[in-house]
Amino acid sequence: MTYGVSSATKKAPPHGERERKNMYAAQEIRSTVRPAAATASATKMQAIVHRQYGTPDVLHVEEIDRPVPGDEDVLVRVHAAGANIGDHHVVTGRPYLIRLSPYGGLPRPKNLVPGATFAGRVEAVGAKVTTLRKGDEVFGQADNGAFAEYLVIPAKMVAPKPKNLTFEEAAAVPWGATALMGLRAGGVVAGQKVLIIGAAGGVGTWAVQIAKALGAHVTAVCSSRSIEMVRGIGADEVIDYTKEDFAAGGARFDVILDMVGDRTIADCQRALLPKGAYVSSAGGGGDWIGPFLRLGALLLKSLFTKQKLKSFIMTPDRNNLVALTELVEAGKAKPVIERTYPLREAGAALTHVGEGHARGQTVIKIAT
Ligand SMILES: NC(=O)c1ccc[n+]([C@@H]2O[C@H](COP(=O)([O-])OP(=O)(O)OC[C@H]3O[C@@H](n4cnc5c(N)ncnc54)[C@H](OP(=O)(O)O)[C@@H]3O)[C@@H](O)[C@H]2O)c1
Numbered sequence: 001m002t003y004g005v006s007s008a009t010k011k012a013p014p015h016g017e018r019e020r021k022n023m024y025a026a027q028e029i030r031s032t033v034r035p036a037a038a039t040a041s042a043t044k045m046q047a048i049v050h051r052q053y054g055t056p057d058v059l060h061v062e063e064i065d066r067p068v069p070g071d072e073d074v075l076v077r078v079h080a081a082g083a084n085i086g087d088h089h090v091v092t093g094r095p096y097l098i099r100l101s102p103y104g105g106l107p108r109p110k111n112l113v114p115g116a117t118f119a120g121r122v123e124a125v126g127a128k129v130t131t132l133r134k135g136d137e138v139f140g141q142a143d144n145g146a147f148a149e150y151l152v153i154p155a156k157m158v159a160p161k162p163k164n165l166t167f168e169e170a171a172a173v174p175w176g177a178t179a180l181m182g183l184r185a186g187g188v189v190a191g192q193k194v195l196i197i198g199a200a201g202g203v204g205t206w207a208v209q210i211a212k213a214l215g216a217h218v219t220a221v222c223s224s225r226s227i228e229m230v231r232g233i234g235a236d237e238v239i240d241y242t243k244e245d246f247a248a249g250g251a252r253f254d255v256i257l258d259m260v261g262d263r264t265i266a267d268c269q270r271a272l273l274p275k276g277a278y279v280s281s282a283g284g285g286g287d288w289i290g291p292f293l294r295l296g297a298l299l300l301k302s303l304f305t306k307q308k309l310k311s312f313i314m315t316p317d318r319n320n321l322v323a324l325t326e327l328v329e330a331g332k333a334k335p336v337i338e339r340t341y342p343l344r345e346a347g348a349a350l351t352h353v354g355e356g357h358a359r360g361q362t363v364i365k366i367a368t
Helices: 015-021 026-032 035-041 085-092 096-100 167-171 175-186 204-213 224-232 265-270 292-302 318-329 343-354
Strands: 044-049 060-065 073-082 117-125 137-141 150-154 158-160 193-197 217-222 237-240 253-258 272-280 308-311 337-342 361-365
Touching: 044 343, 060 343, 073 167, 085 343, 117 150, 117 167, 137 167, 137 318, 158 318, 167 337, 167 361, 175 204, 175 253, 175 272, 175 308, 175 318, 193 204, 204 217, 204 224, 204 318, 217 224, 224 237, 265 272, 265 292, 272 292, 292 308, 337 343, 343 361
Parallel strands: 193 217, 193 253, 217 237, 253 272, 272 308, 337 361
Antiparallel strands: 044 060, 073 117, 073 150, 073 361, 117 137, 137 158
8 A cells, every 4th residue: 555645744735824715714704705706605504603612512503604615725515524533622722722723713713613524525616626526526624614514625635535435434534644644653564563542533443454554463452342343443452451551561562653642651662662663643731732742742752762752743635535545445444433413413423522432433414
């Protein structure tokens, strides 16, 4: 398989730029409407709106104007969206640092409609878009706006939907990009021993399958209820964290990909080979700066060891979507969808993922 072209360090397009194009802030809708598109902007849609930070029950359905695509954008009829922990951070505004980012806003959320990963059909294309046309089935990850019947996104950020997946399944594929970036940051190659902590979650289920597709020997860490599931997606060995401690068993791994982050870095280093790589994709760090605390500690500790200690921030990249599609269409990986909610229950979906015990991916079904 190929990893796709980008590396974990590839510079993503500035979020601010994409943000300007993802036009749900009221002023921006006004400033980007072109005369030819004025009719479309009058068309309404059902959407989940986010006017204040709080628990996901602050979310509700409203009828609002459809967004209008700019010259390089596409308007997508959204059939399904993913509900993940990142969306939970956006809706709650925690860690607070997110409020200073393009995903947040002060004193209140600046993006009216939350939601990032989606799958749907192209409804209209901007004047300069030549790669997509009305009716194309696509999927991708937007900065916001996916919890709605229609979404605007730059054409260069979407990819053709995997042919063998439904829209609901395709909306769960972009989680795989985080797993891909994490395994890439660890430099996983065939024959290596890889430990996946949090293997049963939305990212972890992809990580197990992608590491297997790369030819690694995979040990999955999960709770008792998920043992069969992670075996079913290819894990060679399973550690039930409620009964065993991966750091105490004496096993040593080439790469550890950590999606939980509840163990000290020293514990994780004990389970690594002397030149192994530990990659943290985890949150944690409390309500203020979140994962940046662990990132700082990893940077500091990495100065004093031959082990590689890393963290990364997932940045949406179409090349990753294409790489995941190759895997899915080759039958080497598939989404593991635990629950599906209707659009009006998006808040309940986010409450579920926010509890930290989701298995596989959680999807919001928007259209049939
Ligand atoms: N770096 C990035 O840019 C990036 C991007 C996306 C996500 N993330 C982070 O990646 C992490 C995982 O995201 P996700 O969407 O996969 O979360 P998730 O779907 O909520 O999955 C978390 C999983 O971890 C399991 N778990 C809890 N405690 C565990 C432990 N001690 N050992 C092993 N497994 C444990 C849970 O299962 P049980 O309840 O059964 O134990 C659950 O299945 C989050 O911290 C998220 O913030 C980072």
